[in-house]
Amino acid sequence: MIACTSNFEEMNTDPRATTSISPDLLFTGALRSGTLNWDLYQIGQNLHADFYCQYFANNAPGFQTDRLETNPGWLATFWNNYYSNFIINTQEAIRLASPDPRAVNKVAQARIWRAWLFHRLTDYWGDVPYSQAGQGVNGSQTPEYDTQESIYRDMIEELREAAAQLDPTQPARYGAADILYNDNLERWRRFANSLRLRLALRMSNADPAAAQTEVRALMTENRFLASNADNAQMVTFTTGQFINRNPLAILFNFNEFRVSKTMVDLLTELNDPRLPVYAAPVPNSNPPRYAGLPNGLNAVQLGQPANARENFSQPGPPIRAEGAPIPVLMFDEVCFLQAEAVQRGWGTGDARALYEAGIRANFQRRGLTDAQATAYLAQPSVQYNGTIERIITQKWIALYPNGFEGWAELRRTGFPALQPWANPGETNGLMPARVRYPPSEQSLNQANYEAAVARQGPDLPTTRLWWARR
Amino acid sequence: MKKKLLLFWALALGLIGPALAQRNLTGRVTAAEDGAPLPGVSILLKGTTTGTVTDVNGDFRLRLPTNEGGTLVFSYVGYVTQELALGAQTVINLSLATDTKTLREVVVTSLGIEREKEALGYAVQSVKGEDLTLAREVNIINSLQGRVPGMQLSQAATGAGGSTRIVLRGANSLAGTDNNALIVIDGVPMDNTNNRTPGRFGGIDYGTGASLINPDDVERIDVLTGPNAAALYGERAAAGVIMITTKKGTQKQGIGVQYNANATFETPLILPDFQNEYGQGVGGQLPTSTDGTLNIPRNIESSWGPRMTGQSVRDWTGQVRPYEAQPDNIRDFFRTGQTYNNNLSLNAGGEKATFRFSLGSMNNRGIMPNSSLDRLNFLARGTAQITKKLSVDAKANYIRQSSFNRPNLTDNPDNPMYGFIYMPRSIRLDDLRTFEDANGNPVTWAATGVDPNNGFPTSRRQNPFWSIYKNTNEDLMNRIIAFASIKYEFTDWLNLQLRAGTDYYNHRMEERTATRTLFESSRDRAKYVITNHNVVETNADVLLSFRKKFGDDLTVSASGGGNIRLSKFEEVGAQTAGLNVPNLFTIANGAAPVPLYGISERQTNSLYASGQVGYKDYLYLDVSARNDWASTLPRGNWSYFYPAASLSFVLTDAIKLDQKVLSYGKLRASIAQVGGAAQPYQLALNYGLGLPHANQGTGAIRTQLPNVDLKPQITQAIELGADLRFVNDRFGLDVTWYKKNTFNQIFTPPISATSGFTSTVINAGNVQNQGWEVALRLTPLQLESGLKWDVQVNYTRNRSKIVSTGAGINNFFIGNDRNVTVAASPDRPFGDFRGRGFQRDPEGRIVVDAQGLPLIATQDVVIGNYLPLWQGGLNNIITWKGFRANVLVDMRMGGDILSLSNIFASENGNAAATLAGRAEWYAGTGGILVDGVVANADGSFTPNTRFVDPEAYWRRISTQNGAVAEAFVYSGTFIKLRELTFGYTFNKTQLKRLPFTALGVSIVGRNLALLLNNLPGFDPDVSSYNTGNVQGIESTAFPSTRSFGLNLTATF
Structure with missing residues (x-):
């Protein structure tokens, strides 16, 4: 009786969990978590990329990232969630869907999503575990780091293969579990191509030949997002849990950042009608006045009355609205990418028309009229002038508040010109080139970490990424 | 002795039933030292199993089978056992002396088993x-x-x-x-x-x-x-x-x-060690408003203001009142x-x-x-x-x-102590007792933002x-x-x-x-x-x-x-x-x-x-x-x-x-x-x-x-x-x-x-x-x-x-x-505690920057245990x-103890330790001189001679998330x-x-x-x-x- 153990295995089975699961649940989870719940949006995106590209500036005295100092804890949390949630669950969806040939679309969509996830990751850190990542069960618990170059090549290859794999005749589909495109495979294909275009152009300095080949092929196929209806964006809601809401709506409540001086000054200078969309008036200003907060203020400076929170603009209501979607990859960006491709001579088309289409599409999704866009475009300071700077500057404005892409393109192109940071931090007052690896990698994956650092350069925010070399 | 104890328990459990009795004895057993009654004393007719135990009043009643004499043994844990030869008496009052060597102490061990302590091979x-x-x-x-x-x-x-x-x-x-x-x-x-x-x-x-x-x-x-x-x-x-x-x-x-x-x-027993000289403000100053009154901007959440001498200021309530220390604003919150x-x-x-x-x-x-x-x-x-x-x-x-x-x-802002750690020293507790305004909004001394969804005020300073x-x-x-x-x-x-x-x-x-x-x-x-x-x-x-x-x-x-x-x-x-x-x-x-x-x-x-x-x-x-x-x-x-x-x-x-x-x-x-x-x-x-x-x-x-x-x-x-x-x-x-x-x-x-x-x-x-x-x-x-x-x-x-x-x-x-x-x-x-220390030169001296402020090391080290x-x-x-x-x-x-409260209260100038050098700095005669060195371009170090503003010093080493934790580790x-x-x-x-x-x-x-x-x-x-x-x-x-x-x- 005492040694009776017949019920032990059942008792030790967690009733809250399952050992077998549908890939649909994992894919839905990875789509939502990969577009960031508020907490990771804050520590992953808002406190890093959004400051580094000067969309926003920090006014919480205790937060150091805007003054260009590292917070290892935030980076570690972001990194850990990236791998142990977004990436592994996407890979698990691929693994679980793969044996069934009728579920080929599930595999393809998850592969596209995996590439989207990884490009943000490598754009932050550079070399990261990629080919051996997420294989703790049967593979390595200490994956090797892949070079950013090889990751980019493989992501482009993955996107090409996955797009080709999409097959509307196959019946086993995610259906409504596809919360990005609701089972619209054509849009997935266009999303894959648009993302590939983003990635290919990112290599424009590091490997112009390969970039050109890839861009040309894409421009020839010309199967990109074609209107705002095709936008890849994560829907959010005004009701439900925090996870269901626009992260910026929640972060806004923390009262810890403001629209940057860089953004407000540029929009003001360009008479940009997006200013009241992007920023809220300074409280109690009549007529409404907009003021951006300088980046990089330290705790003492933030304590000065002149730098009080009340003196600066919050994000505008449409940006911080509870049900506002989270941008993944938007039609207007694709227009700017195509404009750049044509401008570089890497595809045929009308660069000016594409540039203007980007601005018009952006105005449209910001709730502005085409007439406003026309008037805006008539200004010499906005008119297409055949320079990369003009295209990227307008793209930087259009991408707001997607700091991941804003910061990446700044690092690739140097545009637009940012305002100086108020403190030198760890980068001598310059825009960071990357973020440091989380300290846990130095202890938990030491040899591979050291190999990556030896290859890529010191683990500092000033070390340039492969694609940012000029 | 062990036998005796066993017997005692046996008796206590009433194992030994009453036999036909021919003689009744009653009495009371007390402690010799203070006369207190001793309950539970074992009383046994020597050589037999006849016995009883005293009740809670020390009283006992014993029926003896015969009228013949014999010896009664009185024993009790912790007391010297006494034997008493029976005469003709029917009432026995006896006192037992404390046994100073309580050798046979009984302790409770595994499974609730009582054991004599001396038999145990381990500490209890x-x-x-x-x-x-x-x-x-x-x-x-x-x-x-x-x-x-x-x-x-x-x-x-x-x-x-x-x-x-x-x-x-x-x-x-x-x-x-x-x-x-x-x-x-x-x-x-x-x-x-x-x-x-x-x-x-x-x-x-x-x-x-x-x-x-x-x-x-x-x-x-x-x-x-x-x-x-x-x-x-x-x-x-x-x-x-x-x-x-x-x-x-x-x-x-x-x-x-x-x-x-x-x-x-x-x-x-103990309350935070806060200073009571400088009030809400920054830079040792308060701005003057258009009507000429000194004004305390609500967004200032620190006690880096001027010395409180009772000067008239407009505070967060809108009233113009003396700017005075509130030394008991934490103590008064509590009740007995x-x-x-x-x-x-x-x-x-x-x-x-x-x-x-x-x-x-x-x-x-x-x-x-x-x-x-x-x-x-x-x-x-x-x-x-x-x-x-x-x-x-x-x-x-x-x-x-x-x-x-x-x-x-x-x-957590719901921890009242959290509120006090951040509350400037000039805030009157009584102003906060009405915690809800007429619109149902919270009353707070701090600046508030506005929730756009409903106009509700927002802040961490509750x-x-x-x-x-x-x-x-x-x-x-x-x-x-x-x-x-x-x-x-x-x-x-x-x-x-x-x-x-x-x-x-x-x-x-x-x-x-x-x-x-x-x-x-x-x-x-x-x-x-x-x-x-x-x-x-x-x-x-x-x-x-x-x-x-x-x-x-x-x-x-x-x-x-x-x-x-x-x-x-x-x-x-x-x-x-x-x-x-x-x-x-x-x-x-x-x-x-x-x-x-x-x-x-x-x-x-x-x-x-x-x-x-x-x-x-x-x-x-x-x-x-x-x-x-x-x-x-x-x-x-x-x-x-x-x-x-x-x-x-x-x-x-x-x-x-x-x-x-x-x-x-x-x-x-x-x-x-x-x-x-x-x-x-x-x-x-x-x-x-x-x-x-x-x-x-x-x-x-x-x-x-x-x-x-x-x-x-x-x-x-x-x-x-x-x-x-x-x-x-x-x-x-x-x-x-x-x-x-x-x-x-x-x-x-x-x-x-x-x-x-x-x-x-x-x-x-x-x-x-x-x-x-x-x-x-x-x-x-x-x-x-x-x-x-x-x-x-x-x-x-x-x-x-x-x-x-x-x-x-x-x-x-x-x-x-x-x-x-x-x-x-x-x-x-x-x-071990691991955290940031000061940046130090090879001789272990603190390295300061060109302004004279200490530099913070970039790697965590062991700072205590x-x-x-x-x-x-x-x-x-x-x-x-x-x-x-x-x-x-x-x-x-x-x-060691790492005190986060002291970090927070140092950053905002509440801590008593932040007083040093303030008067001198505001008077232009000194400040804080960090006992450290400045790094020269050639890699050598020269002693620091630059005084710094105490506010800048403490804000440097005690930011909420980037503090020099080393400086806030105290011996416990x-x-x-x-x-x-x-x-x-x-x-x-x-x-x-x-x-x-x-x-x-x-x-x-x-x-x-x-x-x-x-x-x-x-x-x-x-x-x-x-x-x-x-x-x-x-x-x-x-x-x-x-x-x-x-x-x-x-x-x-």
């Missing part, structure tokens, strides 16, 4: 009920503080219902879930887990099971500090066992009624706490049965306004001798504890009155602790006991965040959580015991049995961010309700055996063995065996020595092993389910990589000890040396997340604890007049060493808070006639006046005309003073977190309290 520390009830701690465990060598208690300063971490002989386990001692009541384990542990961002300490025990029901507590003592309790005994024995009814005439009343009053205890017990017993009934109530109003804790304890215990061979013993204890508004802990009057919590615990056992005596040397015990409770907790709470982030800024915990710990065991004497010299006892332990925790609840109808706290009113569910279930089956051989009453050998089958381990590994052995040698019984020199001497040695199992559900790869989005369910793989081949962990311990008494027991020394290693630890180290998992569960590591426990007993003074002074000294020295954390793990992460990580590293003691070097207690007991005075002082040497050394009691017990003569049979009054003071403290403004002795492995971090800690009380005990 006993504390008697009186010491515990006199102390009048609501949580009885806290009254052990300073009294038991080898024990380290960390109390959370969370009011009467808070939890206490009990660590015996150092933390064994990296996992942190099983370092707390096991609590056993009357032989049955209770659940003492802390089911909801506060973290760094707040939470409520709902206490643990031990805090619910009614001190008035406790007879004694025996602490088995080592695993050696407790191998028979299985895995949880590796952390030591606290054996609590509750009172039973005693055989007596009539019904004994005892009433105990007690009132204690509490005030804060009050605790009332009332306990009534009835006690009855005959030859066949005894019964005890106890009703206790405890009503506490803590120092935090708008809070209460009320506890009702109902206990019934009965024993019965059904037949000559069959006896039963059963107990039911019902506990109901309801609590309103327990303090919120740590870094009015502390809103924290306690609007954001309330409430919990109700209903608990039953019960057991029943039957015992069958086959013969006088063989018996069988069957026992089942359970500890079952339902704990309902509600936490409410009011609509429009400044810091809450839901749409209407409200939140509501309700949870129900259903917890059961059930143990059923069987024990066959054998005891027989062979010849004159050899005693053999053996027992064998088995146990089934079932333990289940289930949490059912719901929470909602936001409410539809404001401040209507019910889940049905939730804007976004989510269900909460948690479960943990396990079973352990065990078989065990133990045996003892005693030779000539001075040499004893004990062996024991146990095999467990644990449900949380995989098939193939779930069965594991472990043995223990101990040896005791009573030197003074073996060799005749001069009593005046060495009156008693015992040497002991022991070795033991204890196996341990895992937490449930760690073996299989699982997918969990997440919240839905866009009406679609989500799932995710668990982030802990399972281990299908998990093995039991093993604790091995050895101990050597000596119990020596000198000069007729005037001086006693009990010394134990021990070493304990826990191998193959089951813990969950982090792995690189790039593997897809953030942690795994493994068997690895080896944590060693080695140390000394010393108990010194001294009677420096003992006079004929009855004046006696006893001194008890306890000393604990534990050295922890992480022998290994497993391959590839250099810093095992135990926990973290702002600016600090608590880690375990090989060759270091448990509980929370383990103390040693701890000690010094207890003085002075008795004279009916008076008894007790002074207990305890102390801790070493053990303290000396505390722990307890002061003074009491008087009336003697029989005094009580003659009163309706009492016993009466005592006493005054009690607890935690009266910190005689030595290095931690500015906080009590180094209390924990901001509670029972986990993260210790030594002070985070906006709630003040500990001192208490004074009055105690009355009356027996009718």
Whole structure:
């Protein structure tokens, strides 16, 4: 009786969990978590990329990232969630869907999503575990780091293969579990191509030949997002849990950042009608006045009355609205990418028309009229002038508040010109080139970490990424 | 003597029935020292089995079979046995003298078995009920503080219902879930887990099971500090066992009624060490508004303003008033706490049965306004001798504890202390007493933002009155602790006991965040959580015991049995961010309700055996063995065996020595092993389910990589000890040396997340604890007049060493808070603090930048360790006639504390330490000159000569998340006046005309003073977190309290 153990295995089975699961649940989870719940949006995106590209500036005295100092804890949390949630669950969806040939679309969509996830990751850190990542069960618990170059090549290859794999005749589909495109495979294909275009152009300095080949092929196929209806964006809601809401709506409540001086000054200078969309008036200003907060203020400076929170603009209501979607990859960006491709001579088309289409599409999704866009475009300071700077500057404005892409393109192109940071931090007052690896990698994956650092350069925010070399 | 004790118990149980009597004797037995009646004295007609015991009044009645003479033997534990030749008398009044050498002390050991202390090969520390009830701690465990060598208690300063971490002989386990001692009541384990542990961002300490025990029901507590003592309790005994024995009814005439009343009053012992010279402001200045008045901008959340000299300023209320320090704006928030205890017990017993009934109530109003804790304890215990061979013993204890508004802990605006740490020194507390304005918005001194959705103000700086009057919590615990056992005596040397015990409770907790709470982030800024915990710990065991004497010299006892332990925790609840109808706290009113569910279930089956051989009453050998089958381990590994052995040698019984020199001497040695199992559900790869989005369910793989081949962990311990008494027991020394290693630890180290998992569960590591426990007993003074002074000294020295954390793990992460990580590293003691230090040159001098401000190192280094070097207690007991005075002082040497409050209060200029250099800086004559060096371009260093603004200095080294933690690590050394009691017990003569049979009054003071403290403004002795492995971090800690009380005990 005492040694009776017949019920032990059942008792030790967690009733809250399952050992077998549908890939649909994992894919839905990875789509939502990969577009960031508020907490990771804050520590992953808002406190890093959004400051580094000067969309926003920090006014919480205790937060150091805007003054260009590292917070290892935030980076570690972001990194850990990236791998142990977004990436592994996407890979698990691929693994679980793969044996069934009728579920080929599930595999393809998850592969596209995996590439989207990884490009943000490598754009932050550079070399990261990629080919051996997420294989703790049967593979390595200490994956090797892949070079950013090889990751980019493989992501482009993955996107090409996955797009080709999409097959509307196959019946086993995610259906409504596809919360990005609701089972619209054509849009997935266009999303894959648009993302590939983003990635290919990112290599424009590091490997112009390969970039050109890839861009040309894409421009020839010309199967990109074609209107705002095709936008890849994560829907959010005004009701439900925090996870269901626009992260910026929640972060806004923390009262810890403001629209940057860089953004407000540029929009003001360009008479940009997006200013009241992007920023809220300074409280109690009549007529409404907009003021951006300088980046990089330290705790003492933030304590000065002149730098009080009340003196600066919050994000505008449409940006911080509870049900506002989270941008993944938007039609207007694709227009700017195509404009750049044509401008570089890497595809045929009308660069000016594409540039203007980007601005018009952006105005449209910001709730502005085409007439406003026309008037805006008539200004010499906005008119297409055949320079990369003009295209990227307008793209930087259009991408707001997607700091991941804003910061990446700044690092690739140097545009637009940012305002100086108020403190030198760890980068001598310059825009960071990357973020440091989380300290846990130095202890938990030491040899591979050291190999990556030896290859890529010191683990500092000033070390340039492969694609940012000029 | 042993025989005599056995017989005593036999008599107490009424085994020996009345025979035909021819002669009746009556009388009373009293104590020689004070004339107090002695209940339970064994009286035996020598050479026969005829006898009785005295009742609660010391009275006895004995029928003798014949009228012939004979000798009566009066014996009682702790007193010198007296023999009395019978004459013709029928009334015998006798007094027994105290036996100063209480050699045959009985202690309670594993499975509730009473054993003579001298036969034990390991250390047991006993504390008697009186010491515990006199102390009048609501949580009885806290009254052990300073009294038991080898024990380290960390109390959370969370009011009467808070939890206490009990660590015996150092933390064994990296996992942190099983370092707390096991609590056993009357032989049955209770659940003492802390089911909801506060973290760094707040939470409520709902206490643990031990805090619910009614001190008035406790007879004694025996602490088995080592695993050696407790191998028979299985895995949880590796952390030591606290054996609590509750009172039973005693055989007596009539019904004994005892009433105990007690009132204690509490005030804060220590409050933050803040400056009172500079007020709200920055840069030593305040701006002037258009009307010429000095103005305090509300967004300034610091005390870096000008010196407060009563100048007129417009403050946050809009009023123009003197700018003055508010030195008591924290103290005035608190009230005098009050605790009332009332306990009534009835006690009855005959030859066949005894019964005890106890009703206790405890009503506490803590120092935090708008809070209460009320506890009702109902206990019934009965024993019965059904037949000559069959006896039963059963107990039911019902506990109901309801609590309103327990303090919120740590870094959370609902913790009033958090509010005060950030509140500038010129804020008037009275301005905040109205915490809600006419529009229903919170009133706060700080600047607020505006929630665009509804215009509600937002801020992290909440009015502390809103924290306690609007954001309330409430919990109700209903608990039953019960057991029943039957015992069958086959013969006088063989018996069988069957026992089942359970500890079952339902704990309902509600936490409410009011609509429009400044810091809450839901749409209407409200939140509501309700949870129900259903917890059961059930143990059923069987024990066959054998005891027989062979010849004159050899005693053999053996027992064998088995146990089934079932333990289940289930949490059912719901929470909602936001409410539809404001401040209507019910889940049905939730804007976004989510269900909460948690479960943990396990079973352990065990078989065990133990045996003892005693030779000539001075040499004893004990062996024991146990095999467990644990449900949380995989098939193939779930069965594991472990043995223990101990040896005791009573030197003074073996060799005749001069009593005046060495009156008693015992040497002991022991070795033991204890196996341990895992937490449930760690073996299989699982997918969990997440919240839905866009009406679609989500799932995710668990982030802990399972281990299908998990093995039991093993604790091995050895101990050597000596119990020596000198000069007729005037001086006693009990010394134990021990070493304990826990191998193959089951813990969950982090792995690189790039593997897809953030942690795994493994068997690895080896944590060693080695140390000394010393108990010194001294009677420096003992006079004929009855004046006696006893001194008890306890000393604990534990050295922890992480022998290994497993391959590839250099810093095992135990926990973290702002600016600090608590880690375990090989060759270091448990509980290192890792954090930022100053940047230093090769000679170790602080490097400053061109402005003269210190530079901060970029890598974390070890900046401290929370383990103390040693701890000690010094207890003085002075008795004279009916008076008894007790002074207990305890102390801790070493053990670092990182004070986050001091970091926060330094950044905002509240801390007293931030005064230095301010006047000079504002006058342009100085400031802070960092004792450091400036780095030159050529790599050399020159001494710093630049004065800096104290505000800039403190803001540099004490930012909320980037502080130089090194500068805020303080030694935890303290000396505390722990307890002061003074009491008087009336003697029989005094009580003659009163309706009492016993009466005592006493005054009690607890935690009266910190005689030595290095931690500015906080009590180094209390924990901001509670029972986990993260210790030594002070985070906006709630003040500990001192208490004074009055105690009355009356027996009718």
